[in-house]
Amino acid sequence: MGALSKKIEVVLAMDIGGTYTKIGLVEKDGTIRGKRVFSTGSKHSFPGFVLNLEEEVALLCAKMKDKIKIVAIGIGAPNANCFTGQMEHPPNFKWGDVVPISETISSLYKLPVVIANDANAAAVGELVYGMAKDMKHFVVLTLGTGLGSGIVVDGKLVTGANGMAGELGHVSVDPEGRKCNCGLKGCLETYASVTGIKRTVFELLAELNEESTLRSISYESLTGEIISEQALKGDVIALKAFEITGKLLGSKLADTVAHLDPEAFILSGGLSKAGDILLGPVVRNLEKNLFAAYRGKVKVYLSPTESSDAILGPAALVWQERK
Amino acid sequence: MGALSKKIEVVLAMDIGGTYTKIGLVEKDGTIRGKRVFSTGSKHSFPGFVLNLEEEVALLCAKMKDKIKIVAIGIGAPNANCFTGQMEHPPNFKWGDVVPISETISSLYKLPVVIANDANAAAVGELVYGMAKDMKHFVVLTLGTGLGSGIVVDGKLVTGANGMAGELGHVSVDPEGRKCNCGLKGCLETYASVTGIKRTVFELLAELNEESTLRSISYESLTGEIISEQALKGDVIALKAFEITGKLLGSKLADTVAHLDPEAFILSGGLSKAGDILLGPVVRNLEKNLFAAYRGKVKVYLSPTESSDAILGPAALVWQERK
Numbered sequence: 001m002g003a004l005s006k007k008i009e010v011v012l013a014m015d016i017g018g019t020y021t022k023i024g025l026v027e028k029d030g031t032i033r034g035k036r037v038f039s040t041g042s043k044h045s046f047p048g049f050v051l052n053l054e055e056e057v058a059l060l061c062a063k064m065k066d067k068i069k070i071v072a073i074g075i076g077a078p079n080a081n082c083f084t085g086q087m088e089h090p091p092n093f094k095w096g097d098v099v100p101i102s103e104t105i106s107s108l109y110k111l112p113v114v115i116a117n118d119a120n121a122a123a124v125g126e127l128v129y130g131m132a133k134d135m136k137h138f139v140v141l142t143l144g145t146g147l148g149s150g151i152v153v154d155g156k157l158v159t160g161a162n163g164m165a166g167e168l169g170h171v172s173v174d175p176e177g178r179k180c181n182c183g184l185k186g187c188l189e190t191y192a193s194v195t196g197i198k199r200t201v202f203e204l205l206a207e208l209n210e211e212s213t214l215r216s217i218s219y220e221s222l223t224g225e226i227i228s229e230q231a232l233k234g235d236v237i238a239l240k241a242f243e244i245t246g247k248l249l250g251s252k253l254a255d256t257v258a259h260l261d262p263e264a265f266i267l268s269g270g271l272s273k274a275g276d277i278l279l280g281p282v283v284r285n286l287e288k289n290l291f292a293a294y295r296g297k298v299k300v301y302l303s304p305t306e307s308s309d310a311i312l313g314p315a316a317l318v319w320q321e322r323k
Numbered sequence: 324m325g326a327l328s329k330k331i332e333v334v335l336a337m338d339i340g341g342t343y344t345k346i347g348l349v350e351k352d353g354t355i356r357g358k359r360v361f362s363t364g365s366k367h368s369f370p371g372f373v374l375n376l377e378e379e380v381a382l383l384c385a386k387m388k389d390k391i392k393i394v395a396i397g398i399g400a401p402n403a404n405c406f407t408g409q410m411e412h413p414p415n416f417k418w419g420d421v422v423p424i425s426e427t428i429s430s431l432y433k434l435p436v437v438i439a440n441d442a443n444a445a446a447v448g449e450l451v452y453g454m455a456k457d458m459k460h461f462v463v464l465t466l467g468t469g470l471g472s473g474i475v476v477d478g479k480l481v482t483g484a485n486g487m488a489g490e491l492g493h494v495s496v497d498p499e500g501r502k503c504n505c506g507l508k509g510c511l512e513t514y515a516s517v518t519g520i521k522r523t524v525f526e527l528l529a530e531l532n533e534e535s536t537l538r539s540i541s542y543e544s545l546t547g548e549i550i551s552e553q554a555l556k557g558d559v560i561a562l563k564a565f566e567i568t569g570k571l572l573g574s575k576l577a578d579t580v581a582h583l584d585p586e587a588f589i590l591s592g593g594l595s596k597a598g599d600i601l602l603g604p605v606v607r608n609l610e611k612n613l614f615a616a617y618r619g620k621v622k623v624y625l626s627p628t629e630s631s632d633a634i635l636g637p638a639a640l641v642w643q644e645r646k
Contacts, residue, residue, distance in 0.1 A: 079616075089615060137484040151582065158476055160584020161460040162620055170614040171578040182614055255494040259474065259582050261483020291493035291505055292412060293402075297485055 007069040008033065012057065012109070013315035015118060016077040016101075018042050018092040018145060021053070022308065023060055025068060026315035028322070030129040033068065035311060036060050046095035050104060057109075071322075072112045074314035076121030077101055078148075083163035085115050091181040092145065114317040116150075116157070118142065118310075120166055123150025124157055125313030126266055128320055130305055137262045140303070141168065141249075143271035146181075147189035147196070153260065168256065169193070173248055192249040194224035194270045200241045201227060212237035228274040242274060246281025253282070254289035257298055268303035275302060330392040331356065335380065335432070336638035338441060339400040339424075341365050341415040341468060344376070345631065346383055348391060349638035351645070353452040356391065358634060359383050369418040373427060380432075394645075395435045397637035399444030400424055401471075406486035408438050414504040415468065437640040439473075439480070441465065441633075443489055446473025447480055448636030449589055451643055453628055460585045463626070464491065466594035469504075470512035470519070476583065491579065492516070496571055515572040517547035517593045523564045524550060535560035551597040565597060569604025576605070577612035580621055591626035598625060 010025040010033055017040060024035030038056050041049050061068070079090040085102025087093065106113040116124065123140040126132040132140075136155045142148040147169035151158040158165045169189035170182055177186025178199060190196050201214055201222065212235050217226065231238035253265060265286075271278060283300050290298070305312065333348040333356055340363060347358030361379050364372050384391070402413040408425025410416065429436040439447065446463040449455040455463075459478045465471040470492035474481040481488045492512035493505055500509025501522060513519050524537055524545065535558050540549065554561035576588060594601060606623050613621070628635065 153476055153481055154479070156477070158583065160476075161586035162584055162617070164616045165582065165584035167581045167584075167614050167616070171581045172574065172612060175574065175612065184612065184614065187614075251495065251498065255578060256582065258490045258494045259488065259579065260481065261485055261488035261490075263484035289495060289498065289507065291490050291507065291510075293487045293490070294485070 008067055009071050010068050011315045011318045012070045012073045012111070013311035013313075013318075014053075014073065014075045014077075014105075015121070015310040015314055016040060016075065017118065017310075018078060021049075021056075022311050023053070023056055024311035024315070025060065025064075025070070026311060026319075028319050030312060030315075032309070032311070033064065034060055035308065037308065042093040042095065044094070046099055049095070050108070053105075054108065070109075070111060072114065072318045073105060073109060074121070074316070074318040075101065075105065075113060075115040076118040076310070076314040076317070077115065078118055080115050080117045081163040082116045082120070082159055085113065114321060116314075116317055117148065117166075118313070119148025120150040120157055120159075121313035121317055122148070122268060122310070123152055123166075123313075124316040124320055125305070125310075126303065127152055127155070127157075128316035129312045131266060131301060131303060132264070135263055137260065138264045138266060139166075139168070139256060139260065139262050140266045140268060142269040143193050143267060144269040145193065145195055147193045148269075151260065168252075171252060171255065173252060188249070188252050192245055192252075192271075197224065197227055197241050197245045197271060198222050200244050201237060204237050204240055208237065208240075210236040214238060224270045224274075228277065231274065231277045239277070242277045243281050245271075246278050247285045250282040250285030251289045253286050253300075254291075257286075257294050258291055261294065262298065264299040264301055266301050266303050268305060270307075272302050331390055332394050333391050334638045334641045335393045335396045335434070336634035336636075336641075337376075337396065337398045337400075337428075338444070338633040338637055339363060339398065340441065340633075341401060344372075344379075345634050346376070346379055347634035347638070348383065348387075348393070349634060349642075351642050353635060353638075355632070355634070356387065357383055358631065360631065365416040365418065367417070369422055369427075372418070373431070376428075377431065393432075393434060395437065395641045396428060396432060397444070397639070397641040398424065398428065398436060398438040399441040399633070399637040399640070400438065401441055403438050403440045404486040405439045405443070405482055408436065437644060439637075439640055440471065440489075441636070442471025443473040443480055443482075444636035444640055445471070445591060445633070446475055446489075446636075447639040447643055448628070448633075449626065450475055450478070450480075451639035452635050454589060454624060454626060455587070458586055460583065461587045461589060462491070462579060462583065462585050463589045463591060465592040466516050466590060467592040468516065468518055470516045471592075474583065491575075494575055494578065496575060511572070511575055515568055515575075515594075520547065520550055520564050520568045520594060521545050523567050524560060527560045527563055531560065531563075533559045537561060547593045547597075551600065554597065554600045562600070565600045566604050568594075569601050570608045573605040573608030574612045576609050576623075577614075580609075580617050581614055584617065585621065587622040587624055589624050589626050591628060593630075595625050
């Protein structure tokens with residue numbers, strides 16, 4: 001013991017979001033040895049982000065420098081390509097078309113980096129530390145500003161031929177539907193995400209005459225939490241918005257089942273915090289649209305993982321490779 | 324040589340279709356050592372089929388009994404579940420709800436059986452002997468009476484949690500659309516299959532006034548070959564039917580890309596024999612509906628495999644496991 005005691009091996013995990021970046025030190029068994037959150041500054045420069053990141057990592061490690069050994073870095077980031085290590089055309093960032101995130105951070109710390117898009121990392125997080133520990137075939141959906149997804153087949157993340165598998169946010173609900181940031185129309189994420197349900201609320205406010213607290217809130221001020229709260233209080237517009245969102249999401253997920261025959265879907269992200277108000281219509285409409293052979297076999301869960309523990313996904317990317 | 328020469332190891336391969344059953348003896352390298360075709364009798368009894376099969380297998384093996392050693396049996400059959408070894412609710416068969424095909428044939432010949440649904444077997448056939456030899460991520464679509472599919476990820480057939488992955492015939496084109504044999508409405512196979520294009524032709528004959536040779540043919544007499552022939556001759560209705568079919572198929576395949584990021588689709592089966600008349604609108608509408616990251620990256624091929632060589636798929640199921 002004492003001077004001879006071995007250092008604790010950890011992964012430096014980073015979850016880079018459009019608004020916040022979360023960093024943390026995670027042991028192989030998922031124990032979190034400290035975490036921090038800071039503003040990503042996605043509308044500013046990439047070098048500015050890297051400077052902030054360095055400071056935050058220094059603060060994170062300051063107290064336990066002598067006790068830990070960082071074995072590698074795990075990164076989850078929007079539109080990150082696991083093959084190239086780059087963020088490719090991230091629509092909500094002003095860091096350039098192609099951001100060499102993996103290379104930059106690897107040479108900064110002289111450590112190996114494993115990277116995946118944020119939703120793919122979340123899927124591996126559920127597989128290694130979360131509710132999918134005993135599953136081999138499942139799909140994670142992150143319902144936040146957009147809709148991200150990660151697909152696991154035979155206990156392994158599906159990366160695809162170009163490292164870009166699992167973009168369920170961009171399956172088509174209606175080719176003549178809502179304009180999507182990606183340039184297409186009617187993509188699933190324009191309906192089934194926090195932004196999507198906001199759009200649905202505003203459509204309903206225009207269409208219906210029902211009284212609603214939501215009539216006093218601007219588009220910019222409206223959040224997913226407000227819609228959830230009002231739905232729980234019985235607001236007709238909010239409830240109908242969840243019903244429509246759940247219906248579209250559930251019926252599209254039936255197509256995903258016809259591809260993959262998964263045992264479960266795991267919903268995470270802001271919109272999933274609404275609980276049964278969302279889950280009810282999703283499950284009902286999924287079942288209704290399933291091909292006979294799948295009926296009654298696919299489960300839909302809400303992930304209990306807290307948003308502040310989003311670093312578990314990127315950490316799992318590394319630890320899964322070192323099993 | 325002579326008495327000491329080693330017997331040739333072959334797989335007894337069976338492709339059981341709604342109309343015809345094809346059987347053959349296939350070496351590991353794909354060499355076919357004889358094949359036969361006979362009527363399946365799917366509207367008669369299962370024991371009757373088994374009796375016919377026994378006779379046909381005896382005839383197939385008669386001449387080379389002393390030269391070959393059958394190491395195992397590979398079977399491709401509609402709605403076959405690779406986990407249970409049963410055909411489950413095959414809509415075009417009157418053999419019962421659950422047909423114990425694997426067990427029956429295995430005990431008949433005292434040989435191990437590997438089984439998969441026919442389109443999944445076709446996908447493994449393309450992987451082992453066909454045009455996907457150098458691919459790791461692709462999807463095979465069999466466009467026949469229905470639409471079957473087999474998905475390969477990381478060089479392995481995706482079976483799913485219940486052995487039923489890859490039912491792209493039942494993704495939804497229009498939840499209020501054409502009635503499907505499966506009980507749902509608007510499934511892809513009600514549009515993109517030989518039956519689907521027949522339905523489209525009849526819709527167009529009703530809707531439009533253009534002259535067409537197809538006006539003289541009954542629904543029952545109309546075949547995919549006739550529609551292809553007439554399209555090649557410039558028949559307006561036939562051409563428009565292919566345009567609509569290709570458009571719906573191409574745009575739905577964009578959803579499949581958003582799931583799997585495959586390098587290619589391989590189209591086979593009766594409808595694929597139409598060639599460029601089908602391929603053109605499929606490719607155009609696939610590209611048009613692709614999420615930006617995938618554009619220009621996904622290929623669509625027509626399989627050159629002859630229908631009489633459909634036994635290569637079931638044979639590949641066995642040989643792939645014995646690599």
